[in-house]
Amino acid sequence: MTTHNMLIAPDFSPDRFAGWHMFNTLIQKRANLNMHLNIPASHAEQEQVISAGDIQIIYANPFDAATLIREQGYRAIARPIGKSDEMVIAAAANSAISRLEDIQAGATVAMADNRDVKLIGLRLLEAVDIEASDLNWDVTETYQAAARKVIKGEAQVAFFLAEIFHSFSRLTKTQLSVLIESDLADISHVLLVKEDFPDAPIFLEAILSLHNDDDGKEALAELGMPQGFEPMSEEDAEFMIDLMQTLLD
């Protein structure tokens, strides 16, 4: 039986790692497909793996989805229900920065390498006249490392993927002060398949029916997607890409 390659964008909470393996196992069983799960450690590694070819399925972040759909022959088939991509800007709880307006030009922002989070964060900072060129960037391996930088005073603020921020321990969160959390609602990760992937219908059916039984529900809960997936039309995907385009500059 042919083995298909599925790639998961690396920007998920470490707590979800087991969930993606459960997801892969269940989908293989139910769609009767052999699938190899690729979880690159970074965005750079993701790009390498995709450009090497032979990736049939990608769970992509919205920024990458735009390029993958419009330039690399993928199409969106599904997205998680009620799980939009949001970000948080936070400072140390004991710092002088208690609102966005307190961020000064020259401040250092700690964040993991995630272009969506950076893009949305910069759009939110426009409201207080802070631009990318006003800031220094400290790109950390993980969001947890970014949190430590802010708590230790090595960076003035940090950008986080909201889901990861909310998964931090209570101790970490009490040392941080949220300046703003985005509520964009319309932008989410998407499940893409290569245009010529012949098993797309059976794969999609397995994805959409996951929430119908206990095993599927358990996998979805582990992924933080309790409501499961919904189909995404070509127009839904194009609309989301149009939205992303408006945020680019």
Place this chain on the structure above:
Amino acid sequence: MGSPIPDAHKPDMPAEQITMTYHDGTSRTVYDTGIERPYPDGKLIVSRTNLDGIITHVNDAFIEISGYHVDELIGQQHYILRHPDMPKAAYKDLWSTAESGQKWHGYVKNLCKDGSHYWVYATVVPNVRRGETVGYTSVRRKPSRSKIEAAMTQYAQMKQDEEC
């Protein structure tokens, strides 16, 4: 001539009554209370129109801040939101840019149903599907006070020039 939008309801509070005439020749009475509504933090205000500027989609943030019910917006001209302080030249620039297939950015003062207003930084992109433009998406972000003040000065001058 397009389908006219009904006149705005007169607010309970003091407000200036203004007759707006749009590019399609229709007119409408609106009221300006001068009250600014704060932009909702962290949100994007999103709408889509067809090629004729008729609203086909609005998100919850749009409904919340504009004060209109969704049924009062879908099917109406997007200029239902136009504030009398906005110069016509800004919209002319918006439409000619979007119709030429380009992205448009600008600061916009929008009128709410109750005569209040809100400022946005708007971006309009053409929705290109299989090489053909089928409509436009407008996404608004929160602008800074300094940018709003600069736009107020610029638009006041442009309005004055238009009225000369």
